[in-house]
Amino acid sequence: MKKSLIILFALAAVACSRKMQVDRPDFGVSLDPARRVADTFVYRLGDSTRFQFNGSVGNIAFYSGETGKRYDSRSTTYQLGKVTLSFSSKSEFGAQTNTLQVLATNNLPGFDSASVVNAAWKDISSRGKLATSATVVPFGTADLTDLVGNANDSLFIAFKYSGVTGTTQRTWTITDFSVNNVLADRNIALSTVAADVAYWTRYGNVWDPANGRWTPSATDLKITGGNASAATNTSWIITRPLYVGRIAPDVSTGVKSINEPDKTEYVYVYPAPGVYRATFIAYNHTVDEEKSTIREFIIKVTP
Template identity: 90%
Template structure:
C-alpha cells in the first residue's frame, strides 16, 4: 500500500512540475510588392499601407514606428533634451507690486511647510513676462535645463503669492501651464494644469476665507486677493515631483488577440510624411512560457 501511494505521489508531482509549452508562431507579413524600392516600401501621404498575413498565431501587436509607437522604445527610458516652462497670467484689482514669484528647485526634502519655506528655491520669474493687469500675458517659453542635474533628476515648480494688508490685494490667474522635455524627434509632456489638477500642493499663512489659498482646476490656477483690511497673505502652490527625463514606454496597437480568428491582413494609414520602421510582434503564450516572431519593414511616406 505504501509503495502504491509513493508511486501515485510521484506521478502527481511530475504532472504538476511539467510546464505548459508553446510553439513559436509560424507567422509572415508581406507588404504590397508594388511599393517596394530596394529594402523600402514607399507610399504617398494618405495611401493605405496594406500588410498581408500568413500563418496562424494567437496574438499580434503592431508598432507603426511613429513617435510614441516604436518597438525599440517599448521599455521606459530616460533622456533629457531641452526642459521648458510656459504659461500665461493675468493680475486683477489693486495696485500692489511684486506679488507673484515663480520658483524652482530640484532639492525639496519634504512637503511639510518648513521644508518648503527653507528649500533652495531659485527665482525664475525674470525668465519670462508676468502680467501687470487684467490683460493676459504669455510668460514665454523659459529654458529650465540648467536646473536639472541629469535625466534622472526631478524638479519642483512653485508659484508664491504675497498680498499685504492695508490696500486691495491682487488676484492672479495662471493658465496654459506646461512643462515639456523637448527632444530632437518629439516633445514629452511632463506637466500640465489639466493632467495634474489633483497633484498640486498648497500652503499659506491665511486659511480663511478659502479663496485666500491657491485653487487648482482643470483650466487654471487662481488665488483671490482680499480687500484692504484682509490679513497679509503668503500662499504657495507647488507641482508634484517632475521627473524631467523620464520617457514612458511606447505603445503598440493590438491587431489580434487569442480569442479572435486568424486575420489575413492589416491596413494602416500614416498621418505624416517620414521614414518609419513598422514592426509586427506575433506571439503565443501560456502561463509558463511565451514565444514570439518579429517582422519589420521600412516604410517611407512621401508628400
C-alpha cells in the same frame, strides 16, 4: 490506504513540475513586391499599406514606426533636451506689487512646510513676463535646462503668493501652464494644469478667508486676495516632481488577440510623409511561457 496516498502525492509532484509549454509562432508578413525599391517599400501619402499575413498565431501587435509608436522605444528611456516652462497670468483688484513669485528647484527634500520654505528655490520670475492687471499676459517660453543636472533629475515649479494686510490684496489666475522636455523629434509633456490637477500641493501661513489660498482646476490655478482688513497671507502651490528626462514607453496597436480568428491582412495609412520602420510582434503564450516572432519592414511615404 497508505499506498494510495503515495500514488496521489507522486502524481501531484509530476503535475507541479510540468510547465505549460507553447510553440513559437509560424507567422509571415508580406507587402506588394511592386512597391519594393532595394530594402524599402515606397508608398504615396494617402495610400493604404496592406500587410498580408500567413500562418497561425495567438496575438499580434503592430508598431507603425511613427513618433510614440516605435518598437525600439517600447521601454522607458531617459533623454534630456531643453526643459521649458510657459503659462499665462492675470492679476486683478488692488494695487499691491510683487505679490507673485515663480520659483523652481531640483532639490526638495520633503513636502512638509519646513522643507518647502527652506528649500534652495531659484526665483525665475524674471525669465518671463507677469501680468500687472486683468489683461492676460503670456509669460513666454522660459528655458529651465540649467536648473537640472541630468536626464534622471527631477524639477519642482512653485507659485508663491504674498498679500499684505492694510489694502486690497491681488487676485491671480494662471492659465495654459505647461512644462516640456523639448527633443529634436518631439516634445515630451512633463506637466499641464489639466493633467496634474490632482497632484498640486498647497501650503500657507493663513487661509482666512478660505479662498485666500491657491485652488487648482482643470483650466487654471487661482488665488483670491482678501480685502484691506484681511490678514497678511503667504500661500504656495507646487507641482509634483517632474522627472525631466523620462520618456514613457512607445505603444503598439493590437491587431489580433488570442480569442479572435486568424487574420489574413492588416491595412494601415500613414498620416505624413517620412521613413518608418514598421514592426509586427506575433506571440503565443501560456501562464508559464511566451514565444514571439518579429517581422519588420522599412516604409517610405512620399508627398
